[in-house]
Amino acid sequence: xxxxxxxxxxxxxxxxxxxxxxxxxxxxxxxxxxxxxGCMNSSLAGKEKLACDKLLGPRAKDQSRLxxxxxxxSYMALEANKLFVLSSRDEGGVLAxxxxxxxxxxxxxxxxxxxxxxxxxxxxxxxxxxxxxxxxHLGRLDILSLDKVGLSLAKSIGxxxxxxxxxxxxxxxxxxxxxxPNDKYTLVVNLGGDRIDxxxxxxxxxxxxxxxxxxxxxxxxxxxxxxxxxxAYLMGELDSTVEVLAYDDVKGILRHVNxxxxxxxxxxxFTGNSGAAIKVSKIKNKAGKYNLYVSNRGHxxxxxxxxxxxxxxxxxxxxxxxxxxxxxxxxxxxxxxxLVGHQDSNDIVLFERLGDGSLVKSKRLDSRLxxxxxxxxxx
Ligand SMILES: O=C1O[C@H](COP(=O)(O)O)[C@@H](O)[C@H](O)[C@H]1O
Numbered sequence: 001x002x003x004x005x006x007x008x009x010x011x012x013x014x015x016x017x018x019x020x021x022x023x024x025x026x027x028x029x030x031x032x033x034x035x036x037x038g039c040m041n042s043s044l045a046g047k048e049k050l051a052c053d054k055l056l057g058p059r060a061k062d063q064s065r066l067x068x069x070x071x072x073x074s075y076m077a078l079e080a081n082k083l084f085v086l087s088s089r090d091e092g093g094v095l096a097x098x099x100x101x102x103x104x105x106x107x108x109x110x111x112x113x114x115x116x117x118x119x120x121x122x123x124x125x126x127x128x129x130x131x132x133x134x135x136x137h138l139g140r141l142d143i144l145s146l147d148k149v150g151l152s153l154a155k156s157i158g159x160x161x162x163x164x165x166x167x168x169x170x171x172x173x174x175x176x177x178x179x180x181p182n183d184k185y186t187l188v189v190n191l192g193g194d195r196i197d198x199x200x201x202x203x204x205x206x207x208x209x210x211x212x213x214x215x216x217x218x219x220x221x222x223x224x225x226x227x228x229x230x231x232a233y234l235m236g237e238l239d240s241t242v243e244v245l246a247y248d249d250v251k252g253i254l255r256h257v258n259x260x261x262x263x264x265x266x267x268x269x270f271t272g273n274s275g276a277a278i279k280v281s282k283i284k285n286k287a288g289k290y291n292l293y294v295s296n297r298g299h300x301x302x303x304x305x306x307x308x309x310x311x312x313x314x315x316x317x318x319x320x321x322x323x324x325x326x327x328x329x330x331x332x333x334x335x336x337x338x339l340v341g342h343q344d345s346n347d348i349v350l351f352e353r354l355g356d357g358s359l360v361k362s363k364r365l366d367s368r369l370x371x372x373x374x375x376x377x378x379x
Contacts, residue, residue, distance in 0.1 A: 161193020
């Protein structure tokens, strides 16, 4: 039996508040043998659910345990043997831990609290030992420094701008900040201002070097760079589109190349959707291409694309996510599976990736969290 481990962060009204480690065992065939519609229905109970579990194979190795007890953990960042955690604790806090992955044990290093509101995304810039905490609610990027003494707030950048969608775009909303593939610039995604700002950042200085304006009302939420580093892919929370951008890594400039719907053909005008996570494979599929995956909250599905040359993107598949509002998902380290967590149902659903990168449901597990915000795979 092959085992996969993931860390899950999110909110719950139940007693086991905190970050959990989930172990999933895969025995033989990864995907379901029969019609999976019923099995993925989270409302199944009692005998029906047992029958469904039987169909999906042995679950003896599927288990979840509390890794860290903490108030409303949200996004996390894992880098080598360090785990960084966002929490609503202490009016918005960032916590740093040494992480023994083998033993699944955390040792507290340091924390910074009283940020005003809990940030929604966290990224660790290993080269500069800086943490980027994106604060959606305050429209601000907080930059924290980690040194021998611990964590401290180095600098805050107040974002600017607004957009046509109210209330989401009444002001700036900082949803993500990541380094570019060359580890040179920091790209800051501003959902409220329909903007991606490129900064050159070090300990005490943040210089804005470029700014990309998306189409009005896109509400960019998350972005990811493709494996060739030349193109970035942007997920629009508010208009359910995926935008392909060419990246000039010398100047930090983004340029529009392509746009596709995050919804399947015929459903593009579906209005009850919020785009959420966007991830890209690092290993080529059997056709020699990379795959891009996005999650749709409301449409409750994942869309799968194949990435072509020169910023090409081809829709491959749309599949039900097996729960309500898939907020985050993660590829397993070997990229054979994708684990999806939901915002408004307890379903954690494992999908097997087929040769072309398309997905087939593998199994459903009960989450101990009511609202999963972040999923990180463990090697
Ligand atoms: O994706 C989203 O994120 C923001 C921030 O998350 P939060 O859990 O810190 O509130 C959220 O408010 C927004 O509605 C959602 O679409």
